[in-house]
């Protein structure tokens with residue numbers, strides 16, 4: 001009797017611990033990392049709905065933008081959307097987002113507001129945690145990731161920001 005009760009108590013405890021730790025992982029309550037946007041021209045206070053970082057942006061600044069986007073991605077998005085922007089299935093693969101203005105608008109609204117369903121946070125809101133320069137840098141980084149999985153994993157550096165190959169990226 002005594003043993004049986006103990007057994008149940010520890011079983012409940014283990015389930016409790018497992019439940020808690022998996023909650024931590026799946027619901028994004030990990031402290032978001034500040035993003036250093038030094039070197040990127042400030043975009044002003046009004047929220048843009050189209051990516052201001054385009055092929056017309058000076059190559060030197062684009063390099064910095066993509067580096068910032070890569071770092072911000074690894075620190076804030078990779079744990080759900082996958083290293084190197086190759087999704088493992090937990091959250092959508094962001095390489096397949098529309099690349100046009102509609103895609104820009106969708107992207108920025110999701111990143112600002114996050115995604116909440118039935119009272120749970122599936123994706124945290126990033127507005128107030130990072131400036132829009134960082135969000136558009138994220139978009140610029142995601143856009144240069146190869147859609148082909150093998151290419152993304154091998155040539156695309158698999159997520160290492162130090163190994164970004166700008167000769168290829170800026171071609």
Ligand code: HEC
Pocket residue numbers: 026027028072073076077078079080081090091092093094097106107110111115122123124126138
């Ligand atoms: C805690 C996990 C989590 C984190 C962290 C997270 N996301 Fe998400 N994200 C999700 C989930 C889950 C969805 C799918 C929501 C839905 O059903 O539309 C999503 C959806 C999105 C979408 C819409 C995708 C589509 O196909 O429509 C974008 C864009 C996005 N996330 C960008 C980001 C960016 C950028 C970051 C980092 C700044 C980030 N997310 C961080 C979980 C996360």
